[in-house]
Structures are given as structure tokens and as C-alpha cells.
Amino acid sequence: xxxxxxxxxxxxxxxxxxxxxxxxxxxxxxxxxxxxxxxxxxxxxxxxxxxxxxxxxxxxxxxxxxxxxxxxxxxxxxxxxxxxxxxxxxxxxxxxxxxxxxxxxxxxxxxxxxxxxxxxxxxxxxxxxxxxxxxxxxxxxxxxxxxxxxxxxxxxx
Numbered sequence: 001x002x003x004x005x006x007x008x009x010x011x012x013x014x015x016x017x018x019x020x021x022x023x024x025x026x027x028x029x030x031x032x033x034x035x036x037x038x039x040x041x042x043x044x045x046x047x048x049x050x051x052x053x054x055x056x057x058x059x060x061x062x063x064x065x066x067x068x069x070x071x072x073x074x075x076x077x078x079x080x081x082x083x084x085x086x087x088x089x090x091x092x093x094x095x096x097x098x099x100x101x102x103x104x105x106x107x108x109x110x111x112x113x114x115x116x117x118x119x120x121x122x123x124x125x126x127x128x129x130x131x132x133x134x135x136x137x138x139x140x141x142x143x144x145x146x147x148x149x150x151x152x153x154x155x156x157x
Contacts, residue, residue, distance in 0.1 A: 001137035001146070003031045004073035004095070010035025010062045011043045012106040013079040016119075017126050019055045024130040028137050032073075034065040043106045049119040074146060075133075080104065096147045100129060 003021060007014035014033035021031035040062050047057045076095040079102045102125060105118035140146040 001025075001029050001075065001133070001140070002071060002073045003029055003075045003077060003133065004065070004068055004071060005031060005033040006035065006065060006076060006078045007033070007080045008035055008037050010038040010064075011041060012046050012104060013102045013122065015042050015046045015060050015062070016050060016123060017077070017079055017100075017102075017130075019050050019057060019060060020123065020126045021130040021133065023055050024127065025134055025137070029130075029133060032068060032071060033060075034063050034068050036065055038062045038064050045106060045115065045119060049105075049116065049123060053120070053123050074143065075150070094143070096143065096150060098150055100126075102126070 005014040005017040005021070010033055014035065018031045018033035021029055025031060042057075042060050042062055047060070050057050073092070073095045075098060076092050077098045077100055079100045102122055103118070105115070105122045108115045108118040110118075136146065136149040140149050
């Protein structure tokens with residue numbers, strides 16, 4: 001199953017989702033991430049807390065969704081509310097669309113420990129959803145089965 005995670009700037013939540021889903025997906029899921037207005041760099045705390053949680057950060061980069069026209073994603077998951085409201089490229093047309101609505105830990109402005117807690121909380125939520133996606137990917141046979149499985153599982157948050 002190919003999944004494309006979308007967030008406006010592609011520097012935090014979509015990056016976290018890509019790294020976590022690829023590792024949990026064990027080759028059954030191929031995840032990528034992109035942004036409608038990418039900033040061109042991964043948030044340094046995204047890398048820090050991914051690594052602290054045991055995830056590979058190799059190859060992670062902030063990039064435009066325009067670079068994924070040939071990726072042919074089975075599922076497109078928006079992780080921020082602003083991206084969910086944007087008009088998606090026409091080539092997303094055949095993909096199942098899901099919205100996760102994750103809080104942005106990079107916007108946390110508290111103490112170092114509060115920021116760490118925000119990142120780790122977001123990571124834990126993504127881990128649970130990625131595990132659900134893996135279960136669905138192992139069972140879904142076609143796009144309609146995938147769409148139904150995503151709806152039935154409640155993974156469409």
C-alpha cells in the first residue's frame with residue numbers, strides 16, 4: 001500500500017508520519033510525505049524525537065506534493081487542518097483520502113519538557129494509527145475494500 005502524508009509545510013507532522021509508518025509498515029506500506037507549500041527543511045525537533053523514539057530519519061526531506069504525481073498513492077492522508085481544506089492536485093483523484101488532524105508539536109512554546117511531551121504525544125498517536133493502517137493494508141484487496149476498511153476502522157479521524 002502506498003501512502004502519501006500531506007501537511008502544508010511538510011516539516012513536522014507529515015515527516016513524523018512518513019518515518020513512523022515506513023518502519024511500522026515493514027515493507028507492506030510505502031509512505032512518503034509532501035507539502036502544498038513546503039519550507040524545504042525538516043524541523044530539527046522532528047528528527048531529534050524520531051531518533052529518540054527509535055525511528056530512522058535517513059532520507060527525510062521537505063518537498064512539494066508536485067514531486068509525487070508518479071507515486072500513485074493508494075491513500076492520501078492530510079495531517080493538518082489547513083492542508084485538509086486545500087484543493088488537492090487532480091492526480092490525487094483515484095486515491096482514498098483520509099484526514100488525521102494532528103496537533104502540531106512544533107508550535108508548542110512551553111518549556112523544553114513541554115515541547116518534548118508534545119512531540120512524543122504526537123508520535124504515539126501516529127504509531128497507533130500506523131498500526132491500524134498496517135492491519136488494513138494486510139487485508140485490503142482493492143481500492144473499495146481499502147476505503148471500506150479505513151472507514152470501518154475509524155482510522156479516518
